[in-house]
Amino acid sequence: MKSNKLVLVRHGQSIWNEKNLFTGWRDVGLTDKGVEEAKKAGLLLKEANVNFDVMFTSSLERAKKTGDIILSCMDHRSIEVVSDSALNERDYGELTGMNKDEARKNFGESQVQIWRRSYDMPPPGGESLKNTFERVLPYFNKYIHPRLSNGESILITAHGNSLRSLVKHLEEISEEKIVKLEIATGEPIFYEFINGKVQKIVR
Numbered sequence: 478m479k480s481n482k483l484v485l486v487r488h489g490q491s492i493w494n495e496k497n498l499f500t501g502w503r504d505v506g507l508t509d510k511g512v513e514e515a516k517k518a519g520l521l522l523k524e525a526n527v528n529f530d531v532m533f534t535s536s537l538e539r540a541k542k543t544g545d546i547i548l549s550c551m552d553h554r555s556i557e558v559v560s561d562s563a564l565n566e567r568d569y570g571e572l573t574g575m576n577k578d579e580a581r582k583n584f585g586e587s588q589v590q591i592w593r594r595s596y597d598m599p600p601p602g603g604e605s606l607k608n609t610f611e612r613v614l615p616y617f618n619k620y621i622h623p624r625l626s627n628g629e630s631i632l633i634t635a636h637g638n639s640l641r642s643l644v645k646h647l648e649e650i651s652e653e654k655i656v657k658l659e660i661a662t663g664e665p666i667f668y669e670f671i672n673g674k675v676q677k678i679v680r
Contacts, residue, residue, distance in 0.1 A: 482527050482630040483647075483668040483675065485640050487660045488543040489514035494662070497577050501569035501603065504538050514663025515543040519550025522632075522665060530629035531557040533621055535564040535636060543663070544634035563616035566636035570603025596652040606656060610642040617643060625670045640666075647675050 489511030493500040507515070529551075534544045541560060548554050572580055572592070581589050592600040599605040604612075625631060633643070637660050645655040647668060660666070667678035 481625065481628050481670050482529075483625060483670055484522065484527060484529075484630075484632050485643060485660075485666040485668075486518050486543065486547065486632065486634045487637055487640055487662050487664070488537075488539040488634060489518075489546075489663045491539045493574075499569040499572040499575050499577065499580070501566055501573045502537070503573055507539055507542055511539070511543070511662065512546060515546035516550055518543075518663045518665050519547035522547060523551045525667075527551075528630060529553060529556055529632045531559060531624060532632040532634065533559045533561070533564060534634045535566070535639065536560050536562040537565055537636070540564070540634045540636060544632065547632070547634065559620070561616060561620075563612055564633070564635045564639050567606065567609040567638035568602075568604040569600055571601040572603065594656045596656050606638055606641065607652075609638045610645060613639050613642040614646055617646070625675075626673065648677060 488507070490508045491500060491511055492505045492508055493503065495508050495510070532544050532548060534540045544558065545554075548556065548558075575583075577589070591598050592603075595605065597605045597607040599608060621631060621633070633640070640660050641655060641658055644650065644658065644660070644666070650658065668675050669678055
């Protein structure tokens with residue numbers, strides 16, 4: 478029985494996460510806590526004895542740095558790394574850089590909640606989760622899934638909404654339920670790819 482691994486990791490806490498700002502495509506770094514979260518993820522993966530063939534990451538520094546730290550902790554720095562904006566966080570448009578509490582005051586709590594937690598209602602000038610899904614999934618199907626099918630084990634370091642999009646696809650989660658799913662920073666999500674099918678590993 479052919480089996481290989483797919484592991485998803487949301488980047489460690491970023492500077493704007495800490496400040497409660499809408500980040501989206503803005504390129505900000507990790508906090509000290511974010512660095513420690515990435516190290517913890519790397520050590521966990523090393524202890525799990527997972528050997529990756531390739532890492533896919535977004536084009537944003539917080540995801541790339543998280544992946545680099547993980548690979549360093551695993552003594553895995555020599556593997557192939559592929560970076561692409563298709564795996565970037567959801568674009569928050571006009572909300573980018575705005576404090577979330579300030580946004581609630583400016584637009585109303587119910588409106589901000591709709592933008593944040595509905596599936597297909599984007600903020601002004603930005604993307605909905607549906608838009609993000611429609612960007613991430615074709616990339617996954619074209620570049621990542623074939624490599625899983627060829628027996629490679631893959632690490633993806635990306636963002637809350639780009640990973641939420643992948644989880645929706647991999648676990649066949651409905652539009653109503655996926656918007657409620659929280660993906661924690663720096664905590665690996667494990668899947669096993671067995672005979673062409675993905676199965677989640679609960680740890």
